[in-house]
Amino acid sequence: MTHPSSLDLEAFAVGEPLPPHLAGHVDECTACGAFLAQLRTVVSSGPSTKDADDAVARALARAEALEPLEPQSFVDPLELPQPPRPQEPRQAPQEPKRKLWLLVSSVVAPLAAAAAILLLMRSPAPPAPSSDDDPRAPTNYKVQMGTLPPGLAPSPTTTSGTTSGAAEPDTQFKGGMQVAVVRDRAGAQARFSSTVRVRPGDRLRVEVALDHEQAILGAVLADDGSYLELMPQAVRGPGTHFSERSAKIDAAPTRGTIIIGSPEAVARARETKNLEGVTTLRVDLESP
Amino acid sequence: MYQRFGALLARRCLLLLRDQAQADDAVQELLSVLLRRGEGLRVADSPWKWLARAADRTCIDLLRRGKHLRTAVDIDDLDPVGVAPGMDPEARCAVVESLQRLDEDQQLLAIMLFVDGLSQGEAALELGLSRVTINKRAQELRARLRLDQAPSSSKTPSAKEARP
Numbered sequence: 001m002t003h004p005s006s007l008d009l010e011a012f013a014v015g016e017p018l019p020p021h022l023a024g025h026v027d028e029c030t031a032c033g034a035f036l037a038q039l040r041t042v043v044s045s046g047p048s049t050k051d052a053d054d055a056v057a058r059a060l061a062r063a064e065a066l067e068p069l070e071p072q073s074f075v076d077p078l079e080l081p082q083p084p085r086p087q088e089p090r091q092a093p094q095e096p097k098r099k100l101w102l103l104v105s106s107v108v109a110p111l112a113a114a115a116a117i118l119l120l121m122r123s124p125a126p127p128a129p130s131s132d133d134d135p136r137a138p139t140n141y142k143v144q145m146g147t148l149p150p151g152l153a154p155s156p157t158t159t160s161g162t163t164s165g166a167a168e169p170d171t172q173f174k175g176g177m178q179v180a181v182v183r184d185r186a187g188a189q190a191r192f193s194s195t196v197r198v199r200p201g202d203r204l205r206v207e208v209a210l211d212h213e214q215a216i217l218g219a220v221l222a223d224d225g226s227y228l229e230l231m232p233q234a235v236r237g238p239g240t241h242f243s244e245r246s247a248k249i250d251a252a253p254t255r256g257t258i259i260i261g262s263p264e265a266v267a268r269a270r271e272t273k274n275l276e277g278v279t280t281l282r283v284d285l286e287s288p
Numbered sequence: 289m290y291q292r293f294g295a296l297l298a299r300r301c302l303l304l305l306r307d308q309a310q311a312d313d314a315v316q317e318l319l320s321v322l323l324r325r326g327e328g329l330r331v332a333d334s335p336w337k338w339l340a341r342a343a344d345r346t347c348i349d350l351l352r353r354g355k356h357l358r359t360a361v362d363i364d365d366l367d368p369v370g371v372a373p374g375m376d377p378e379a380r381c382a383v384v385e386s387l388q389r390l391d392e393d394q395q396l397l398a399i400m401l402f403v404d405g406l407s408q409g410e411a412a413l414e415l416g417l418s419r420v421t422i423n424k425r426a427q428e429l430r431a432r433l434r435l436d437q438a439p440s441s442s443k444t445p446s447a448k449e450a451r452p
Contacts, residue, residue, distance in 0.1 A: 006372035007404040010296055011336040031373035038369045039296070046295035055290055059319030232313045244353060 003032055013039035105240045108191060109207060113178050116193045176211035179260050179279045184246070197286035198249045204283070206230050206243040208260055213237045217263040220247050220283070222256035227270055233263045256283045290319065293336060297343055303367050303384060303403070304347040318346045340404070348395050351388045375405040382433040390432070397422070398429055
């Protein structure tokens with residue numbers, strides 16, 4: 001007896017027609033009938049209209065915030081067999097980028113972390129802005145941070161208009177977690193462990209070093225309440241991890257804070273705007 | 289679209305990634321990709337098959353990027369529905385457990401043959417390769433997954449292929 005493939009049966013379960021030569025089989029085969037019944041149970045337990053709307057809205061926010069062609073290997077699945085694949089020409093120029101990330105994570109990051117710790121130990125004063133930031137720049141600028149569509153963003157909150165670094169370092173090392181952000185500006189990358197200043201067109205990626213396995217989540221919480229997840233919730237082991245996604249700075253400016261921590265702590269910080277319990281990095285706008 | 293296919297997409301992603309959080313992320317990622325580049329779905333003969341392949345690619349992407357997957361989850365807990373009639377549950381289990389370790393060109397073929405239960409001819413048609421090539425790659429896959437040594441009374445895709 002020739003059974004249809006699982007894929008055919010799944011398609012049939014969601015209402016697509018079976019290939020003609022298999023149509024009769026499904027009516028007669030009890031095994032296929034039972035499998036179809038189970039599949040239909042699964043299909044009927046699918047998302048409600050509200051859940052579907054929410055999921056699509058989240059995906060829309062992500063699509064707007066992400067780089068336009070991520071993930072790299074995604075192509076029309078029905079065009080897969082046709083070489084050359086559209087993404088292949090892009091992979092070559094990205095190789096140096098990967099090497100650069102490797103270099104940043106293996107050499108620059110430990111050195112910068114050691115230097116930052118040394119500076120923090122030697123000086124009680126708040127850390128100065130990074131060398132490539134404009135020292136004349138005031139700290140209360142508006143920056144965009146992957147603005148979410150209206151309706152998705154949490155309700156706006158009042159902000160003081162000043163950075164959180166006035167009295168304490170912007171980066172808080174807790175529980176063996178060290179956080180930095182890498183800013184990509186027209187291909188030139190710079191790493192920041194305190195406030196990062198950005199301008200339209202920049203991309204930010206988060207770097208997290210862990211000394212033990214733990215569940216973490218990383219996101220950008222803009223001062224207007226919008227929220228963009230850069231590092232999805234996952235259990236990550238000891239070592240250096242880069243966020244799976246980057247935030248692109250667009251022309252709608254809002255200052256924000258990169259928050260990293262346990263999923264519960266991040267959710268709490270997002271809801272209450274109280275950043276205690278999460279590691280933070282401030283994002284401000286660079287002077288024009 | 290998501291209401292219609294969401295549950296099966298979630299099942300598929302969970303099966304391939306074996307991690308609920310990653311599976312949720314894969315579905316979200318897939319949706320966001322569809323919003324940007326989903327034109328092919330509108331003209332696909334079978335929207336579900338199109339989506340299934342897109343989900344496969346998204347999961348493979350996540351597998352390549354992820355380093356710390358939980359591997360101790362029983363496949364029966366992930367997919368209570370089980371395998372379709374005529375398929376080898378051990379082969380599917382072996383593929384799901386080894387997916388991250390397979391080469392890139394082996395991953396999709398393994399999913400087609402041992403998760404979706406396509407015949408080698410159907411896989412050849414979908415991948416645009418000859419049946420001889422698919423047969424050779426399937427044998428390599430079986431060897432790598434040690435499927436030839438696994439006892440199985442079920443009909444495997446290779447056996448399916450032999451039918452007239």
